[in-house]
Amino acid sequence: MAKLTVEDVFKINGVPTHTFVKPSEFSRLKVALRTPGRGVVVEGPSGIGKSTAVTKVLDELEISADVVKLSARIPAEVEYIELLPELGDFGTVVVDDFHRLEDATKARLADLLKVTADQEDPKRKLVIIGINDAGKALIRSSPDLSNRIDVVKFEIEPDAKISELVAAGERAFNVKISASEHVVEKARGSFYLAQLLCMDACVSAGVTEKPDDEVTVTTSFSAIQRRVVERQKDRFGEAVRAFARGTKFRPGGRAPYLHILKWLSESDSWGISIPDEMRKHPTEKASVGVVLEAGYLENLTNKENISKILHFDPDTRVLAIENPMLIFYLRNVSWPEFVREVGFTKVDYAETYDFALSFAGEDRSYAEHLRNALEDNGHTVFYDYAEQHRFLGQDIEAYMGPIYASDSRCVVVVLGEMYGKKRWTLFETSQYKTRIDAGEVVPIWSTNVAPSPFDEMHGRGFLNFDPIGDLLQQATSHAEVLSRMIADRVSGSSVAS
Known part of the structure; x- marks a missing residue:
């Protein structure tokens, strides 16, 4: 009579027999x-x-x-x-x-x-x-x-249910797994993960068939974890890195998809509501909001290699794990090492926005093209119309002032013919003027305006736009220059730190 094998007991494919535990529901x-x-x-x-x-x-x-x-x-x-x-x-x-x-x-x-x-x-x-x-x-x-x-x-099962599964497997296979408590903890309510971790413990100890006498499997959990994570890295690594980099990877970018992955790894339910997570993480809210609202997240998860491991519902806005082993990998991977592998130079930012746009209403067409081009490059941009719903009924100066004063990495000033003649451009100027000497304010001069020798912006590096030219083409070109500028500054600050 053939001996019972480890894969017969701790099943990771098909319906379990020896280790079936009735779930809570x-x-x-x-x-x-x-x-x-x-x-x-x-x-x-x-x-x-x-x-x-x-x-x-x-x-x-x-x-x-x-x-x-x-x-x-x-x-x-x-x-x-x-x-x-x-x-x-x-x-x-x-x-x-x-x-x-x-x-x-x-x-x-x-x-x-x-x-x-x-x-x-x-x-x-x-x-x-x-x-x-x-x-x-x-x-x-x-x-x-x-x-x-x-x-x-079906929610995450309580530890008592996972313990019941492990104990049933130990009895059926005539073993005692020393790391059983760690298995229960790290399975995080998943019958599947508990099965896999128990099987790996036995295989690592060379116990692949049921022994005649009870055997204590002494494989350390850290050894089990390392091996399982390494195998999953080979399996998921390329697709996970592709997701983290997003549609337009920039080493100095905001890394919204990387943050989404981190949120997913911290979730107990193996799926997250993106809007709910944005409320919990205000620092990343703006950058993740861009990829959510523009449809970039949906497009990315529809790619063949990524759709096999992640599913995004554009209506409920829930991102869920498709493969149970992926969640174990994400929870146990070294995140600092993963960030380096992906190629980001900086992930945590003190400022909410990469760029705050300051312009008069007459130049809104150009400003809107610039905003779209910068967001396409993966940046967070403060653009007044995009934030209107946030400051309705509020003190607008109290809301906008800090953004121009310190909560943006750079202020981009579109200096058209009416700039400085409108109330809001004068207010915004009063907020960012102390940042000019630090090089944190970039002027984009209209070709219809000659810089005055008495203007604070005179003599500083600038860009030009032609109000009657191709605004989309100009904005796209300027966005590339601004993106390179930010990337260089991030890279420099990372080296300095």
């Missing part, structure tokens, strides 16, 4: 799955045990053999999923990886769930499995669906 899921006609949505982070729990419940209900299981990751099965509304009495169908379906398909499934629930059809039952907020995606497609489906949320 198991009973609720069981009731939902046996209710005729009513749709069920099972949502939660990857690797939390959703699919396994559904399979185990169906086994207990003795209906597994009659259930059709489909995955949105398999093109041929996606075609079948799209046909479900036309198939009549299809029995019980489980659709996994729902979040990967096209919006139109999600909407058709939402309509199907509604009709099936209204009819309490015992011959049709649809079970949806997806990552965080799969239920919200369905309800967006059909708002009146909310009372017609059961949404079962």
